[in-house]
Amino acid sequence: ATRAEYRIDVIAGDGIGREVVPAAISCIDTLADKHEFRVHWQHRDWGSDYYRAHGRMMPTDGLDQLAKGDGVFLGAVGVPDIPDTETLWGLLIPIRRSFHQYVNLRPVRTLPGVRSPLRGGDELDLVIVRENVEGEYSEVGGRLYQGRPEEAAVQESIFTRAGVARIARYAAQLAASRKGVLTSATKSNGIVHTMPFWDEVVAEHAGEVRLDSVLIDALAARLVLQPSSVDVIVASNLFGDILSDLAAGVAGSIGVAPSGNINPEREFPSMFEPVHGSAPDIAGQGVANPTGQLWAGAMMLEHLGQPAAAAQLERAFAAALADGVRTADLGGEAGTEEFTAAVLDRL
Ligand code: NAI
Numbered sequence: 001a002t003r004a005e006y007r008i009d010v011i012a013g014d015g016i017g018r019e020v021v022p023a024a025i026s027c028i029d030t031l032a033d034k035h036e037f038r039v040h041w042q043h044r045d046w047g048s049d050y051y052r053a054h055g056r057m058m059p060t061d062g063l064d065q066l067a068k069g070d071g072v073f074l075g076a077v078g079v080p081d082i083p084d085t086e087t088l089w090g091l092l093i094p095i096r097r098s099f100h101q102y103v104n105l106r107p108v109r110t111l112p113g114v115r116s117p118l119r120g121g122d123e124l125d126l127v128i129v130r131e132n133v134e135g136e137y138s139e140v141g142g143r144l145y146q147g148r149p150e151e152a153a154v155q156e157s158i159f160t161r162a163g164v165a166r167i168a169r170y171a172a173q174l175a176a177s178r179k180g181v182l183t184s185a186t187k188s189n190g191i192v193h194t195m196p197f198w199d200e201v202v203a204e205h206a207g208e209v210r211l212d213s214v215l216i217d218a219l220a221a222r223l224v225l226q227p228s229s230v231d232v233i234v235a236s237n238l239f240g241d242i243l244s245d246l247a248a249g250v251a252g253s254i255g256v257a258p259s260g261n262i263n264p265e266r267e268f269p270s271m272f273e274p275v276h277g278s279a280p281d282i283a284g285q286g287v288a289n290p291t292g293q294l295w296a297g298a299m300m301l302e303h304l305g306q307p308a309a310a311a312q313l314e315r316a317f318a319a320a321l322a323d324g325v326r327t328a329d330l331g332g333e334a335g336t337e338e339f340t341a342a343v344l345d346r347l
């Protein structure tokens with residue numbers, strides 16, 4: 001058989017992104033040897049240093065360059081001295097939108113050796129399917145009369161039939177492959193135009209699964225009180241963003257949570273990243289937990305058609321954690337390199 005080859009664009013970005021991305025690459029290269037595939041890593045120095053030098057987060061033809069690859073592997077972007085709106089809207093959001101990565105997939109599971117801060121949180125195993133390109137995070141709106149007493153700000157939400165239908169179909173398929181129950185996050189009692197529309201379109205596309213529509217505020221409480229009562233959640237951009245950090249917190253640490261920005265039709269590359277940011281408070285110290293980046297790497301391998309390698313990587317970091325090798329965020333003493341070495345040993 002011919003060896004599968006992939007070209008992956010790497011944007012390590014800022015802060016701890018530069019520490020956890022190399023850790024994940026060394027694990028994936030080790031797996032590539034064992035599973036007979038090859039990854040050509042195309043390193044991109046895009047991010048805040050690039051912004052300081054060029055006044056933009058990536059080159060003008062950056063998206064065209066990425067479009068030729070099989071996937072994007074991102075660390076994190078963001079630094080204290082550049083507004084997050086610049087870093088986010090200059091790189092991440094353009095990639096998500098122009099590559100139609102309309103699914104943001106966020107599995108949340110309590111890993112061995114990681115303690116949930118909550119009673120009952122230790123059995124957590126759910127997936128959040130967040131709509132990733134429309135909804136509340138829209139460019140429609142503006143600021144009027146800046147600095148004056150009558151100053152006003154308007155921000156519109158955009159929900160389209162096509163956009164809600166496709167995220168609902170994706171989530172329903174995933175729910176069907178798991179427990180057959182789909183929880184939809186809504187707020188149709190307070191947000192009276194877009195959310196009833198969301199409810200209708202989700203219901204039309206939920207297929208055979210049991211659909212449980214839950215108001216977002218009650219759902220937030222439920223994730224804390226009975227986290228194992230939900231399995232697959234479908235949510236709008238904003239609700240999904242908040243719920244996934246909440247769920248990651250319930251699972252014990254934001255440092256272990258992964259996320260995939262997926263274009264299911266594969267017309268464009270998909271992008272895989274940890275949920276956490278650049279963590280300026282611990283950057284450069286070699287103490288960051290690489291698990292979120294490793295798990296994101298496993299999701300990427302799965303997407304590329306290497307499910308055996310993906311499963312092996314997940315087993316390896318779970319085993320390292322179970323054996324007590326832990327970084328400081330999980331109450332351990334291992335640094336990034338020591339934890340990565342422990343994962344490599346188990347591969
Ligand atoms: P953050 O996730 O970077 O950090 C929050 C807290 O969690 C910090 O105390 C940090 O030390 C800790 N933490 C995060 N990841 C960790 C890891 N792997 N190991 C150990 N501890 C970890 O969120 P924050 O502080 O709100 O944002 C920092 C910067 O990152 C901002 O500029 C923000 O915009 C950006 N950001 C970027 C994201 C991305 O590139 N996708 C996502 C979230 C934030």
Ligand code: MG
Pocket residue numbers: 241242245
């Ligand atoms: Mg977030």
